Amino acid sequence: MRTLCLRLVFSKTNKPTNFQQIRCLPRWNHRRPVKVIASEKYDEERDTEVKQKHHKEDHKPTVKNPTKIKWRQPILGPRILDDNKSIEYKIKADIKPLTIKKQKTDSKKAAPFDMLETVIDADGNFVYTKMQNNDPRISAILVEAKSKKEKNKKxxxxxxxxxxxxxxxxxxxKLDYILFSRMDELEYIRPSLPKTGAKLYKMPYREMQHWSDLVTNPGIMGVFKIPDTESMELPKETLPITVICDNVREGNNLGAILRTCSGVGTNKMLLTKGCVHVWDTKVLRSACGAHFKLQIQSKLDWPSIKDLIKPNSSIFIADNQTVTSTDSTEVVEAIQSVPLLPYYSVDVSTAQNIVLIIGGETEGISEESYKFAAEMGGVRLNIPLSNGVDSLNTGTALGIILFEMKKQLIMAKFKDGAKSDNILLILPDVAYDYHCYSWSFSYIYTLFLKRYY
Incomplete structure (x- = not known):
């Protein structure tokens, strides 16, 4: 039992002089004292406690060859025994020091089931791992695929x-992961799935809805490696048209451009450094698979673009014929150095290589584009608008110009190699009517596409 002693020393002026005890007084007041001793009996009580303590230590069992450590006891006020006296402490010799051991893992053990990269087994069954809500593997995969830093790194x-x-x-x-919630979605892509080299995870639909960017979750996600689009195989029916995207920073606009170019059948696409990432989620969603049908080169500067363009190319710029007050004198001079014509008045039927430059809605066409077109003898193409409309959406304007070019190229080929007599024989009599001329022309055009493309 410890003895709690409260002793205040007062001077002649009845003021406390031991400030060490005054500082500890609030703490002592909150404790329940075991014994209260008068100040004049404090010395006697202290000597009694010390004797009892030494008596207990002397009667303890001894240890062979004990290790002794001596150090001076710190000064703690009235509880000090003697300033020059040292206290001896005995430590048992058989006590070993504490050590931290790392738990060894057996690397030879078989890998967990969800780490297998078998997609379809020998019996034709899917090999997948079923996960519950808040599974850490789900967040690890999707954060890696959605994070801009991580997905660009990997x-x-x-x-x-x-x-x-x-x-x-x-x-x-290259497929890495398939995350699905319904087996019907997985059965749809079964013919295209590889048998090995990927991992399948089945997760709850609500959990997938939490990670989905769409309003209605489609029920299946796929994580892929970015392919080499520069060497992508092109369809046979491609046109000699190269589209250059200059500072297209909106993902939906770039996706619409890719989809339009894929529908027209262009040969190549070049993206400057100011464009949005071509494999961004918005671009992928609005392009609807056009990434896998085009040869795309991104993050190019203008010296590199000039090296990729053939010398006999015809350069065109899709321009809305607007010059703002913020444009510098050099930009205005560069714009005026390139002639402006309506898109339907330019004949591209004899062009061997066509280059069309399209700009973003925010930044527009850069000064480097105008200078490049002026050096190559290019032309600005304008789409006449009505009702006070200043400009069109980037994808819409590109579609109008590209399909006009495609029509001229196909009609030139039609005149050179097609046998119009064979086509006219299968037309009805109404095709020769003057009033149905426009209908017959579109019908001929459709038949020509089916036969020669």
């Missing part, structure tokens, strides 16, 4: 929906 892109995933698989893109 060259990953995320697709949602069975159709986009099937097109990516048909284009021989």
């Amino acid at each position: 060259d990953l892109f995320l697709l949602e929906g069975k159709r986009l995933i099937k097109e990516a698989l048909d284009a021989k893109c």
